[in-house]
Amino acid sequence: MSGRAAALGILVLALLVACATLATAQEPPPLPIAWETGGPPGGTLTGLTHGVIPDRYMLVAATQGGGIFTSDDQGASWTRSAGLTSYFITCITTSPHDARVLYAGVEAREDYIPIELRSKLVKSVDGGLTWFESSAGIKNDAEGRSIPGAIAVSTTDPTVVYLGCSAIFAPRFYKSTDGGATWTPSAAGHDGYSYAVCVSPADGDFVLSASDLGVFRSLDGAASWSFVGFSSSAVGALAILPAAPDVVLAGDASGIRRSTDGGLTWNPFPLPGSPTDRVNCFAFDPGTGNAYAGTDTQGVFVSGDAGASWSRIVGTGEPLREITCLAPVSRAMVAGLLAGTRVLGAYWSDDGGDWAWSSEGLWASHSRAIRILDNGRVLAGVLGLGVAYGPEGLSWTFATGMGPREAALDFCEVPGDPPWVYAGSDSGVLYRSVDQGASWTAIASFPGPITGIEADLQTPGRLYCAVWGDSFYVSEDGGATWAGHAFPNVGFVSVAANPLDGARVVLALHRNGWGLLRSVDAGQNWSVVSDHLPTNLAWDPSDTSYAYCAGGLDWGMWRSADGGATWALLASYPGGGGSSHVAVGREYGYVWGLKNGRGVYLSRTHGDAWLDASGDLVNRTFYALDSREVLPSALGAAGNIMAVLTTDGAGVWSALGITVAVPYGPPPIGSAGGPRLVAWPNPFRSGVELRASEPRAGPLDVRVWDISGRLVRRLSGNTGSVRWDGLDAAGRPVPPGLYFVRPVGGTMSTRVVHLD
Incomplete structure (x- = not known):
């Protein structure tokens, strides 16, 4: 263990006292906590750009929630760029005049950030290593926002830059004539949200913009626009052939459209095999002159005749899916393609048919579930990539045994020798591991995503399984067989069992509204105990009279102090933000609350008072959190509490070495102090x-x-x-x-x- 955790010891007694005195309308005091990430790798790429700068060839990847990453080894490994950690990058481009100059659109989707600061344009002059804001003149305030959607630099003048936006009550196109220092609205005649912009290589005033309403063209440097395209579907990809400036390619949900007169007229080219496959991106290889198109379901198509005809590149396995961006990238003198995908990260291929995962260091994955096992290992359910495991949540290995493109939505661990760990997946398959999550075996299949899996720790072999849109299931033999308890048209969200009386179960569900059900006989009979909106449940293992539910009509926190029989809204829980998640540490009753778009909150008083434990987290689109006490030898002398949380697009974040001075005072106990x-x-x-x-x-x-x-x-x-x-x-x-x-x-x- 590095000295990082040892330097993170936190004494919070004074803060807890201060927190207990706060009025409900006040924000909780901050907890001095540091969050770190080391993956897992993967994620959604929103753009790829590349170029040769004086001392190296640089690749730059934009991600959905993880910020910007750079690579100087042709995408074999990646490093997060300074200053843009965990932002949603909406678009990125390199200046054709100087590869060190890049522009990127940035959007923060967090309520704690003022609306006028959530969207901005940033610029780099060192190949993407550092960034600074370059948004002067772009409307972005409480009355309307211009979210950057596409950007292009004039091919004839490096100081002229065009910016297309998604905007409500704000301009949807801007132009800069000073290298992005200032911007002027330039949207006369332009309608729709702009998703792609390109400039003719022969004429810097010839600009095309693709929007959800079709294609628009300007012949005067964006001073005025005319509709020249088609309006059947949103156009997400647009490109002018470098060697043939009159040839324009557009991609949408019906395939490829091609124009040979600068966008005035268009000819459709439905893709072979799937005429409705969406085309998301184009790329051109200057060495061969080939054009490439990345699609949702059929991989990559190639054209050697300026887009007049297309053929799918067929590999030995399944085609790469949901390709969002492409770039020609050679490795070891071998020509190839680098592809960015939705959810799965980056891939490289030397033929466009067979792909190798190329995402080391690309810490932008989407994780849905998290669990700290009894031996300290952390498990993460990674969207599209299965389960990753590792120590402290800072280094990761992907487990074996899960199906392709699966993700675990929930975990539970049953103590034993060896312990059994269960994972419920989004495909409806229940998996079990006997090696702490390194490998998995499918043991059951259900007709919907498994949103909750829980063990009755008092009854060996008994498991509970909540299935979205179907039923609640109980197993008495460790998951070998299951008995279903039908609830028509119900979507189950979460299940929690009393750690000391596992027959007492609470279910969170959706059926023409939301509510909580409670059973005291292992799911045989149920009673409605609340009709508020839940998202997940957690029981306090240190004091089982307490249970918690995140949600409610105001997206707050609800608590039961009588084992789940009655529930009350916690007025002390911080307001604002989106859907919530609740977790209770397995020692001393730590209660953690996650509020999407707002922050992480910690209570050591059963939810009566809270601390803001968000630290320096930027991406606050949360899904799950787990915490537990670990041995001091694992974390050093500074503290012995570890917390890990999952995000949407920024991987898993860990806080190590948290120390709490005074736990609850169980009998018999004297005044606080001394060893424990x-x-x-x-x-x-x-x-x-x-x-x-x-x-x-x-x-x-x-x-x-x-x-x-x-x-x-x-x-x-x-x-x-x-x-x-x-x-x-x-x-x-x-x-x-x-x-x-x-x-x-x-x-x-x-x-x-x-x-x-």
């Missing part, structure tokens, strides 16, 4: 290791109490740790439930959960 114990694993079945949270000399003496305050066991060890085997002083197994352990001389107890 770290328990691992927790919950446990056969035994739990108890280790002092701070280094100490001499023996370690520990006392174990049950929830009534009765002394259960005295333990001693000479190595700084002791092991409790779940037996009392007479050698009898203690019943499953909640217990408290405390070192002799200390006044702070640690909660441990013993499973049957």
Whole structure:
């Protein structure tokens, strides 16, 4: 473990006291927390550009949520560009006059950013390594925004730049005559949202713009526009052939359209095999003169006659799908193509038919589920790429066994030797792993996406499975067989089982509205306990009277203090933002709330008071979070809490070494202070290791109490740790439930959960 975590120790007692005094309308105080990412790789590329600068050949990739990445080894590996971490990059281009000059459109989709700062144009003069804003004159305020959609530099004048936008109550086209320093609206006659702009290589005043309403042309440098295209569908790709400026190619949902008179007339070219396949991008190889078209379902098409005819490049496997951008890229003197895709990252091919994944360092993946296992390994469900695993959430390996283009939507772990880990996928297949997520085996299939998988930790073999649009299922044999409980026209969102009484289950669902169902008999019978809008559920394993639901008609946080029977809105939860996610740490009742577009919030008081734990996160389109206590030896002396969260397009982010000074005061307990114990694993079945949270000399003496305050066991060890085997002083197994352990001389107890 690097010293990074050791430098991240956080003492939050004073902040908690301050937080408890806040009025509900106030923003919570910030928690000094640092989030880091190391993947997983992948993601959606919105653009590729390249060029030769004095000391290297540079590739630049724009991503949907992960910012901008550069590569100086032909796309074999990538590095995130400084200053644009985790932004949604809407468009990017390189100046044809100087490859060091790039322009990019940036959009932030977070409510915490003022509306006038969410969209902007940025410029780089060092090949994409650093960026600065270049948006003067572009309308972007509370009355309307111009979101950059396409940009092109004049082929004859490096100071002239054209910008097409998606805008409401704002101009949809701009022009700059000073290299992007200032912009002037230039949209007379131009209608629709502009998705692609290109300039004739022979005439810098000849400009074409593709929009959702067709193609528009300007012959006077965007001073005026005329409609010259077709309006059957949105045009997403537009290009003028470098060697034949009168030939224009347009791509949309019906294939390729070609013009040989500068866009005045068009001839359709439905693609062979699928006449309705969408064309998303074009690229040209200056060496061969070939034109390439990237599609949604059939891979790449090539033309050697200026777009007059096209043929699909056929490989030995399935074609690459959902290609968003293409660039001719050679490696080791071998000509090839680099392709950006939706969700899956970047690929390289030497023939356009067989593709190799080329996304190392491209930390822009879309993750839907996250889980910290008992051994500290982190699992992430990555959209389109299956499951990735690794330590601390900062380095990743992709697991084997899942189907292509699958993603895990939820995980659960059942303690054992070895532990079993389950993953519910978006394809409806339930997987199980016996090697902590490194490989997976399909064990069941359901008719819809598995949005929730949960284990009854008190009943070996019992699992609950929530399936979107179908039913709720129960297994009593570890997932080998399932019994369905039909709920017609219901979309289940989440399931949570009481950690100490797994027959008590709460379901979040959608059926002509939203609500919560509760069962006290393992799903045999149900009662409606709330009709507010949920997105997911979490139970507090340290105090099972508390359960939480994110959602509500105001997208807030709801809490139950009676085991899920009744629910109340938490007035203290920060307002604003979009849909929420809730997670409860498996030690000490950490409650985490995620608000899309707003932030990360942490409560150590059952949700009565909150801290803003967003830190320096820029991408705040969240999906899931998990946290737990890990052994001090894993994180160093600074702290022993790790949190990991998933984002939409910026990978997984981790906060390591979080220390909380005062946990809840379980009986018996005195005043706060002194050493406490770290328990691992927790919950446990056969035994739990108890280790002092701070280094100490001499023996370690520990006392174990049950929830009534009765002394259960005295333990001693000479190595700084002791092991409790779940037996009392007479050698009898203690019943499953909640217990408290405390070192002799200390006044702070640690909660441990013993499973049957």
